[in-house]
Amino acid sequence: MSRVIIFMFLLGLVLNIWDASAATSTEQLVTSCEKRTRHVERVNGKMEFVGESLDLFCEAYLISAFELLLSQRAICVKDVTPPPRPEYLASVLTTYLDSNRELMKSPAATVLNEALRRVFVCK
Numbered sequence: 001m002s003r004v005i006i007f008m009f010l011l012g013l014v015l016n017i018w019d020a021s022a023a024t025s026t027e028q029l030v031t032s033c034e035k036r037t038r039h040v041e042r043v044n045g046k047m048e049f050v051g052e053s054l055d056l057f058c059e060a061y062l063i064s065a066f067e068l069l070l071s072q073r074a075i076c077v078k079d080v081t082p083p084p085r086p087e088y089l090a091s092v093l094t095t096y097l098d099s100n101r102e103l104m105k106s107p108a109a110t111v112l113n114e115a116l117r118r119v120f121v122c123k
Contacts, residue, residue: 024061029108030097033058033090054086062089065112074113075120092119 035055040047053059063086069075077084096115097103103111 024108025104026093026097026106026108026111027104029058029061029112030094030104032061033093054090058090059086061108062086062093062112065089065109066116069113069116069120073122075116076122077120089116092116 032055035058036052037055038052039050041050042048043050054062063083066075066084066089070077093112093115096118097111100111
């Protein structure tokens with residue numbers, strides 16, 4: 001339940017800054033997605049590194065773009081439960097950019113939309 005609340009908060013945050021996101025370059029989004037938050041938890045009474053997650057801006061941007069395209073029926077998926085993980089969406093973007101390096105200075109929204117449409121094709 002708390003993950004849903006966090007997602008809704010992030011979605012609202014991204015939608016509130018959507019105009020500003022048009023100014024976000026692909027290079028800025030990729031840089032954000034390269035950042036990781038390291039998670040440490042108590043394991044057997046000792047604090048240990050247990051994993052890492054994407055930067056929150058990156059995660060919110062990717063999920064919001066995916067959900068927006070899905071709601072507009074610009075992309076299609078067989079089953080959205082559960083939705084694709086943000087790490088997978090980030091890999092879709094970086095894989096697309098491997099063949100299209102000239103797009104790094106382009107608006108992130110445009111490039112990400114094209115990368116997602118390439119993978120989640122409506123048949």
